[in-house]
Amino acid sequence: MCICIASAPAAHCSGEEVRLVGESGPHEGRVEVLHNGAWGTVCSFGWDMQDAAVVCRQLGYGRAVAALVAYGGGSGPIWYDNVRCSGSEASLTQCAHRGLGVHSCDHSEDAGVICASE
């Protein structure tokens, strides 16, 4: 996981921080991404198991169990829309998407994942 230092060029950050916000455990929840100091969410349009697999890998879990919309809406920016991971990326930042902050979504569509907890 990358800790971004405010004074460092963004290119020096290999990956943004990702967290899961939910109530059932650390291995599942709404996907939130930290960019430029602001936690934001991911639109579920195009959200699938390949994308979920990358999030789970980035967080240190072996695999993804589900890609879903089940954890309520977050707040702040919607950073990603139409995420298109192949499934082999090391972090979500390496996946194609519409563009940072570019979306046609609202927070009711925020994407979540369940990662294998074993």
Ligand SMILES: [Ca+2]
């Ligand atoms: Ca996708």
